[in-house]
Amino acid sequence: xxxxxxxxxxxxxxxxxxxxxxxxxxxxxxxxxxxxxxxxxxxxxxxxxxxxxxxxxxxxxxxxxxxxxxxxxxxxxxxxxxxxxxxxxxxxxxxxxxxxxxxxxxxxxxxxxxxxxxxxxxxxxxxxxxxxxxxxxxxxxxxxxxxxxxxxxxxxxxxxxxxxxxxxxxxxxxxxxxxxxxxxxxxxxxxxxxxxxxxxxxxxxxxxxx
Ligand code: SF4
Ligand code: SF4
Numbered sequence: 643x644x645x646x647x648x649x650x651x652x653x654x655x656x657x658x659x660x661x662x663x664x665x666x667x668x669x670x671x672x673x674x675x676x677x678x679x680x681x682x683x684x685x686x687x688x689x690x691x692x693x694x695x696x697x698x699x700x701x702x703x704x705x706x707x708x709x710x711x712x713x714x715x716x717x718x719x720x721x722x723x724x725x726x727x728x729x730x731x732x733x734x735x736x737x738x739x740x741x742x743x744x745x746x747x748x749x750x751x752x753x754x755x756x757x758x759x760x761x762x763x764x765x766x767x768x769x770x771x772x773x774x775x776x777x778x779x780x781x782x783x784x785x786x787x788x789x790x791x792x793x794x795x796x797x798x799x800x801x802x803x804x805x806x807x808x809x810x811x812x813x814x815x816x817x818x819x820x821x822x823x824x825x826x827x828x829x830x831x832x833x834x835x836x837x838x839x840x841x842x843x844x845x846x847x848x849x850x851x852x
Contacts (some may be wrong), residue, residue, distance in 0.1 A: 651822035652694050658818045663753050672799050673778045676756050682771050683755035684737040688730050693826025695749045696834040702747030718835045722843045725832050750813045760805035
């Protein structure tokens with residue numbers, strides 16, 4: 643359990659990291675077509691969250707109207723059996739009618755959806771939505787999983803796409819250096835939520851089988 647001051651320190655860090663991520667989006671704006679109502683990035687992920695990220699998103703949850711809280715809880719109950727059955731790609735339980743119900747409180751990974759990521763050894767991760775005709779799709783080859791420099795020129799883009807180191811480690815410790823809080827352990831979002839809501843996963847598995 644994190645105390646109020648720790649969460650304030652985390653909020654300060656979030657302001658700094660979010661500003662850095664916004665600069666990345668600004669630099670890539672030619673390739674980005676995110677808009678309200680587009681939510682593919684929240685529909686098929688694993689969503690790792692550290693303890694402090696989860697404590698923070700819980701603040702967003704408790705501020706929701708009761709009927710929305712019930713929807714989130716019911717989403718979690720349905721998801722518990724999916725994950726219990728080994729399916730770790732799922733729609734985020736906070737996604738309601740195509741929008742994040744806790745947007746201000748979303749996790750680190752959520753803030754990077756849509757950018758190209760590169761890990762320390764240079765391996766690229768192209769956003770899922772490039773396959774769906776969205777970000778970077780005009781310069782991305784689905785078959786070879788590569789960015790096509792020829793298409794950049796052909797499409798008239800002024801710069802080549804850039805990849806950023808958006809690994810969790812870099813987001814947590816690399817981009818913003820001085821932190822006044824501990825991240826705590828990391829788990830998948832649904833694992834935190836199952837514990838928080840005290841969901842009986844064995845009952846959920848039975849209900850699927852029936
Ligand atoms: S917390 Fe919000 S932004 Fe993050 S995956 Fe869930 S719905 Fe999407
Ligand atoms: S990252 Fe992709 S799926 Fe998500 S809002 Fe942007 S365009 Fe849509």
